[in-house]
Amino acid sequence: MQDTNKDLERYTRQMILKGFFKKDQLKLQGSKVVIIGLGALGSVASELILRAGVKNLVLVDRDFVERSNLQRQLLYAEKHVGMPKPNAAKEVLNQIDTSANISIFVTDINSSNIESIVNKCDLILDCTDNMETRFLINDVSLKHNIPWIYAAAVGFQGTTFNIIPGKTACLRCVFSKVPQGLDTCDTAGILSTVSVSISALQVTEALKILTQKQFSKDMIYYDVWNQTFEHSKLLKNKSCPACNNIYEYLDKKEHSKTITLCGRGAYQIIPKDAIKLNIELLADKLSRLGSVKSFKPHLIHFKLEDKALSIFSDGRAIIKGAKSISDARSLYSRFVGN
Ligand SMILES: [Zn+2]
Known part of the structure; x- marks a missing residue:
C-alpha cells in the first residue's frame, strides 16, 4: 500500500x-x-x-x-x-x-x-x-x-x-x-x-x-x-x-498498406492481418544471414549489406535501402515471411 x-x-x-x-x-x-x-x-x-x-x-x-x-x-x-x-x-x-x-x-x-x-x-x-x-x-x-x-x-x-x-x-x-x-x-x-x-x-x-x-x-x-x-x-x-x-x-477496418516514410528514405510495411511474431526465433534465424541487434520481445534490427530492416513483433517492418515499394515488399517476404 x-x-x-x-x-x-x-x-x-x-x-x-x-x-x-x-x-x-x-x-x-x-x-x-x-x-x-x-x-x-x-x-x-x-x-x-x-x-x-x-x-x-x-x-x-x-x-x-x-x-x-x-x-x-x-x-x-x-x-x-x-x-x-x-x-x-x-x-x-x-x-x-x-x-x-x-x-x-x-x-x-x-x-x-x-x-x-x-x-x-x-x-x-x-x-x-x-x-x-x-x-x-x-x-x-x-x-x-x-x-x-x-x-x-x-x-x-x-x-x-x-x-x-x-x-x-x-x-x-x-x-x-x-x-x-x-x-x-x-x-x-x-x-x-x-x-x-x-x-x-x-x-x-x-x-x-x-x-x-x-x-x-x-x-x-x-x-x-x-x-x-x-x-x-x-x-x-x-x-x-x-x-x-x-x-x-x-x-474503416482495412489497414493493410505500405507507407513511404518521407525524409527517412524508408518504407514501412504493415501486414494485412494482426500477427504476433516470435522475435527470438526470428533473431536466431536472421543472425545466420547478417547482423542482428535485438530488443526482445518487441523489436529487432537486421542489417544485410546496404539494407536495414527493423522488424516489430506485431509484424510491421521499417525497411531502409529498398529501391522501390515492390523491392521493400520482396525484402519483407524474404526475411519476415508473407
Ligand atoms: Zn464534430
Missing part, C-alpha cells in the same frame, strides 16, 4: 497553488491517460503529466529511438538509440516515479486496436504526427465519450485544442476530411522549444480537464520564434458525421 500522505509530499508546490486542492491532486493520481505518440510531443507530455501526479499511463508508439530524435525528444538518451520508444519512455518514467503504473504498446495504432487501447481511460493526449491517426482518435473519443487534446508542432509553430464530446467542436467539425500536403517534421524540421511549449500547453489543459476545472474552448496557435500567440474559436458543425454518431475512420 502507498503511504498517501508521504506520496503527496511530492506535490506540495502544486497543492499550494490558488484553486488547486488535495482533492484535485488525488483525482490526478486516480486518473488514467493514454498518450498516443512518444516523439517530440509525447516524450515531453508523458513526463510532465507523470510529474504532475497522473500515475496511470498508457504509452503507444510504433517507432524506435533514432539519433536525430535526441535534439528534441527529452526523455531519451544516447543509450536508447535503437530501442522501441515505449520501452525507453517507460524505463525513464519509472525512474522518475517508481509507483507509476505504465502500460506500453509498441504498435501502429489503427481502427482494429484503438478501442481496446483506450478502454477505461479518462483522457487521450494526441502526440502523433499525422492527421489520419487524429481522425481515428476523434472517432473513438466521440463514440466512447472520452475527452482528447489535439497537439501538433512543426517548424517554429504549434497548435493545440481540447475536444470534449458534447461540449466542444470536434476535429471533424473543423476538417471534413483528412487534409493533405501538410508540412511534417521530416520535411520542414522542428525547433525543440516549439514542441516543449506546445506540450506544456497541452498538459496544462489536461490537468484542468482531469480536475474538472474551466478549460479552454479555443484553438491555440503559438509561434515561438516570432512570439505570436493566437486564439481562435471553434464552432460545432451541425452536419459533422462524428458528432452525429457516424464513425467513418473507426469503422
Whole structure:
C-alpha cells in the first residue's frame, strides 16, 4: 500500500497553488491517460503529466529511438538509440516515479486496436504526427465519450485544442476530411522549444480537464520564434458525421498498406492481418544471414549489406535501402515471411 500522505509530499508546490486542492491532486493520481505518440510531443507530455501526479499511463508508439530524435525528444538518451520508444519512455518514467503504473504498446495504432487501447481511460493526449491517426482518435473519443487534446508542432509553430464530446467542436467539425500536403517534421524540421511549449500547453489543459476545472474552448496557435500567440474559436458543425454518431475512420477496418516514410528514405510495411511474431526465433534465424541487434520481445534490427530492416513483433517492418515499394515488399517476404 502507498503511504498517501508521504506520496503527496511530492506535490506540495502544486497543492499550494490558488484553486488547486488535495482533492484535485488525488483525482490526478486516480486518473488514467493514454498518450498516443512518444516523439517530440509525447516524450515531453508523458513526463510532465507523470510529474504532475497522473500515475496511470498508457504509452503507444510504433517507432524506435533514432539519433536525430535526441535534439528534441527529452526523455531519451544516447543509450536508447535503437530501442522501441515505449520501452525507453517507460524505463525513464519509472525512474522518475517508481509507483507509476505504465502500460506500453509498441504498435501502429489503427481502427482494429484503438478501442481496446483506450478502454477505461479518462483522457487521450494526441502526440502523433499525422492527421489520419487524429481522425481515428476523434472517432473513438466521440463514440466512447472520452475527452482528447489535439497537439501538433512543426517548424517554429504549434497548435493545440481540447475536444470534449458534447461540449466542444470536434476535429471533424473543423476538417471534413483528412487534409493533405501538410508540412511534417521530416520535411520542414522542428525547433525543440516549439514542441516543449506546445506540450506544456497541452498538459496544462489536461490537468484542468482531469480536475474538472474551466478549460479552454479555443484553438491555440503559438509561434515561438516570432512570439505570436493566437486564439481562435471553434464552432460545432451541425452536419459533422462524428458528432452525429457516424464513425467513418473507426469503422474503416482495412489497414493493410505500405507507407513511404518521407525524409527517412524508408518504407514501412504493415501486414494485412494482426500477427504476433516470435522475435527470438526470428533473431536466431536472421543472425545466420547478417547482423542482428535485438530488443526482445518487441523489436529487432537486421542489417544485410546496404539494407536495414527493423522488424516489430506485431509484424510491421521499417525497411531502409529498398529501391522501390515492390523491392521493400520482396525484402519483407524474404526475411519476415508473407
Ligand atoms: Zn464534430
